[in-house]
Amino acid sequence: MDLPVWVTVIVGRIIGGFVTGFVAGALLASLLITHSTGSGLSQSTTLTYSLVIACAGAVVTGVVTALLLPYMSGCTVAIGTAVLASFVGELVPFVGSAVFMRAALDSHGYSSFTLLAGVSPLLGLGLSAVGVLLTVWMIQSSTTIGGSRRGPNIDLYSRARQTSLDEPPSEL
Numbered sequence: 001m002d003l004p005v006w007v008t009v010i011v012g013r014i015i016g017g018f019v020t021g022f023v024a025g026a027l028l029a030s031l032l033i034t035h036s037t038g039s040g041l042s043q044s045t046t047l048t049y050s051l052v053i054a055c056a057g058a059v060v061t062g063v064v065t066a067l068l069l070p071y072m073s074g075c076t077v078a079i080g081t082a083v084l085a086s087f088v089g090e091l092v093p094f095v096g097s098a099v100f101m102r103a104a105l106d107s108h109g110y111s112s113f114t115l116l117a118g119v120s121p122l123l124g125l126g127l128s129a130v131g132v133l134l135t136v137w138m139i140q141s142s143t144t145i146g147g148s149r150r151g152p153n154i155d156l157y158s159r160a161r162q163t164s165l166d167e168p169p170s171e172l
Contacts, residue, residue, distance in 0.1 A: 001072050005143070006136045008072040009065055009089075013132065016061030016086070024053045054090045062086035065139070075143040082139060089135035093127035 027049065062083030070076050100123055 002074055003072045005069070005073050005075070005140050006132065008069050009132055009136050009139065011072070012061050012065030012068055012086075013089070013135075015064045015068075016057055019060050019064075020053060020057035023056065027053070050094070054094050055087070058087035058090040059083055061090070065135075069139070069143070077139050077143050081142045085135045085138035088138060089131035092131035092134060093124060096127040096130075097124065 031049070062085065063079055065086060066077055066079045066082035069082070097120075100120070
């Protein structure tokens with residue numbers, strides 16, 4: 001298809017998020033059934049399960065991205081590299097949201113909750129965009145084209161194209 005790499009990463013994140021969301025919902029339902037005492041889950045348990053779900057999401061997203069990349073963008077990347085890049089991309093919103101939430105809850109005022117409710121959607125969107133950018137950067141820096149170990153020549157739209165040193169540059 002010759003699409004930019006960032007489109008493939010976003011499609012991979014959507015598919016990986018759908019699969020991971022389904023698994024997370026099933027895990028949460030089983031946890032609520034086993035912890036039916038009415039007290040809910042502790043903060044450390046919730047954080048642990050959230051981190052496990054984020055790691056599982058990174059693995060699924062990385063595998064999906066590595067499998068889609070040759071078909072959508074015309075370049076390949078190792079599955080381990082794609083999983084690592086997806087893990088970094090998943091942790092940016094996770095850690096950023098945790099830091100922002102901790103800072104907002106430590107200031108004991110009503111203005112912090114108003115700020116939290118008003119800014120959190122924009123913060124989540126911005127941190128997700130930074131996560132996608134880091135994932136794309138990591139994948140693009142390690143992609144191969146046509147079996148060569150040389151990295152891609154990136155054009156204006158971040159599409160990787162194969163060029164040879166012997167051939168004159170083609171017109172865009």
